[in-house]
Amino acid sequence: MKIHSPLSFNVWAVVLVAFSAAADRMPQFSWDTVPRYMHVRKATAFTPEEIRYLSTFPLITFEKTTGNKTYGSTEAGTEKAAREVKSLNPDARILYYRNIIVHYSSYHADEKLAKIPDAFLADSRGNTRLVRGKVPAYDLSNSKVQQWWLDNAGWVCSSKYIDGLFVDGNIKVLEKGYLRREVGAEKKDAVIGAYHKMMKQLPQVLGADELIVANVIRARFDNAGLEYVDYFDGSYIEGFEHAVGRVSRPDYVAKGIDAIQQAARSGKLIAFTIGTGKYADTDMDDRSDAAADHKPAAFQDRLTYSLALFLVCAEKYSYFMLSDGYGVDGNQSKLWMNPPPEYNRPLGPPKGPAVRDGYVYKRSFESADVTLDIENETATIRWHDRT
Template sequence: MKAIYVFTLFSVLLNCMHVLKADEPSSPKKGSDRMPSFSWDRVPLYVHIRKDTAFTEEEIKHLASFPLITFEKATGHRDSGSVEAGTLKAARAVKAVNPAAKILYYRNVIVHYGGYAADQSLEDIPEAFLVGRDGNDKLIRNRIQAYDLTNKALRNWWIDAAKEVCSDPSIDGIFLDGVVKVLEPAFLKNVIEEKKKAAELAGYLTMMEDTRTMLGPQKLMIANVLRARFPDSSLSSMQALDGSYIEGFEGAVGMSKKDYVAKGMAAFQKAAQQGAIIAFTCGLGSNQQDADETPRSAARNSNNVKRVRDAESRFDYQLAMFLICAEQYSYFDLKDSYDAKASKTWMKHPSEYDRPLGAPNGPAVRDGYKYTRQFAHASVRLDIETQTGNIVWKQQAQE
C-alpha cells in the first residue's frame, strides 16, 4: 500500500508541472528579440560543444556562424581556472564576432560535475548530496555525487551559481541537463527511499520555477527534457521552458525502436508547432544516451532491426528525420562527440548544409512508419522501420 501511495504521489507531482502557466510573470515570453535567429534558406543549425582549453580564433569564427550555441560542462576550465570563466571567455569571443548568436550556459540539475568555481561554497552546505541506503553518496555511475534537491540551501546555491554567469550580457540563457534522471521514476528507485525520490522531484519543480524567475523574461531556458519514454513524452514539462534539447532519440524503452522513434517524432512536431525551440542533436553511433535512467533489461532489448552503420547513410537518416519534424526555431546538430578535442566531425561542414532548402509546403505526411515532406527546394522521405532517409535537393538534381 505504501508503494502505491508513493507512486501516486510521484505521478501527481509530474502532472502538477502544468501549474507553471505561460501567462504567469515568471514564464517565458516569445518575443522575437530574445529568440535565436532562424531561416529556412538552409538547414538551420545548432552547436553543442565543450573544450577544456580555450577555443582558437578559427574555432571562434566557426562557432559564431551558428544562431544557437551551448557550451558544455568543462568548457575552458584548464586555461581559465573554472567552467564559469572558461564559458564566459568563449561566449564573449563569439559575441565579438556575431552579437546576434544566442549562447547557453550548461548546468546539470542533479549530477555534480566538477570544475566550477561555485563548488567552493558548496562545501559549506550540509547534506547537499543524495545518500543511498548503504551510505554511498556516489550515486551517478557509482562515481559522481547527485544533488539533494529537497535541500533548500542546495537549491539556492544552484540558482545563485547559475545567476552569476547568466547575468553576464554574453550569456543568453541556461541549458538544463539531467532532467530525465529526475523525472524518471525508475532512476535511483532502489538506491534511495521512494518518498525521497518523490521529494527530489518536488524540489526540482520548485528550483525550475525559481530559476525562471531568476532569469527574468529575456533570458532563454532550454532543457534536455523531451523523451518518448514518458507517457506524454514530457510535453507537460515544457511549460516554464523556451524549448527542449533532444538526444537519445532512439534509445527505446518499453516498446519497439520504430514505435519509440515515431512517438518521439510526434512530440518533437507538437512542441515545435507550438513555438518551442528544438535543439535536435544526433550521434553517428547507436545514439542511446539514456543508460543512466534505463533499467538494464530495457537497455538490452533488441527489435532485430538492422542498424545503419554507414556514416553517410546515418547522416541522411538523421537529417531527414529532423526535416520531417522541424518548424520555426528548430535546429540540427549531428556529431560523434561533445568534446572538440575528440570529435572527428568538429569544424566540419557537410555540403548539404549549404544547399537551398526553403520553407516547407506544410507538415509531413505519415503512412505507417514512412514519412514524406516537401520543401521549396527539397523533397524528404523517411522510413524509421528500415532506418533510412532520402533527401532530393532540387539544386542537386539540376546539376
C-alpha cells in the same frame, strides 16, 4: 460592435508584451539552409579559428568543462568563449550548461557547495556516488542546494555575453524509478517535488530576457515530456532512437517525432541532436553495450537518415546537430569544423507539415523532398539543386 472593457485591453497588452519578449530572446532563424545548433566543450581556450567557426551558429551551448583548464572554472571559460563569439556575431544566442541533478566538477560554484551539509543523495550505506556508480547527485530536497544551484545559474546568466541556461539531467529527476531503490521512495518523491519548485522559480531568477532550454522531451514519458516542456522555451533532443519499456523501436521513434512536432508547432525551440552511430539513451542508460545489437550505418546513410528525422519535425526555431561527440580537445571529433556539404544546400521553407503513412513520413520543402522510413531506418532527401 463589441465593446472591450479596459481590463481586456490591459490583459491583451500583457499577452503581446510577453509574446514579444519571448520572440526577442529566441535565436535568429532561416530556412535558407539547414538551421544548425552547436553543443560543444573544450577544456582549454578555443583558438581564433574555432571562434570564427562558432560564430556562424545562431545557437550554442557551451558544455561543462568549457575553458576550465585555461581560465580556472567552467563559469569563467564559458563567459570568455561567449565574449569572443559575440565579438564576431552579436546575434548568436549562447547558453550556459548546468546539470540539475548530476554533480560535475570544474565549476567555481563547487567551493560553496562543499560548505553545504548533506548536499548529495546517499544510499543506505552512505555512498553518494550513485550516478553510474561514479558521480554524486544533488539532493534537491535540501533547500540550501536549491538556492546554491539557482544562485549560480542567475549569476552566470547575468553576464551580457550569456543569453540563457541549458538545463540537463531532467530525465534523471523526473523518471520516477531512477535512484528510487538507492535513496528510498520518500526521498525520490521529495527530489521530484523540489525540481518542480525550482523550475517554477527559474524564469524569475534569470530574468525575462534569458532563454531556458532543457533536455526534457523523451518518448519514455507518458506524454513524451510535453507534460514538462512548458517550464522552458524549448527542448534539446537526444536519446531519440533507443526504445524504453515494452514498445517497439519504430513506435518509440514515432512517439518522439509526434512530441517534437507538437512542441515545435507550438513555438518551442528545438535543439535536435543525434549521434553518428550509437542509439543509447545517454541520459539514463549506464551500460556501455546499450547499442551493441545495432550495426552502425555508413556515415552518408546515417547523415541522410538523421537529417530526414529532423526535417519531418522542424518548424521555426528548430536547429540540427549531427554529433560524434561534444568534446573537441585534440582530435576527439571528426565533424568539428568539418560540416557535410548538405548543410550548405538550399532548403527553403516547408510546403506543409509532414504526412505520415504507417512508419513512413514525407515532407516537401521549397528546395528538397524528404522521405523517411523509421521501421527500416532509411531515408532519401532529393535536393532540387543537385545536378
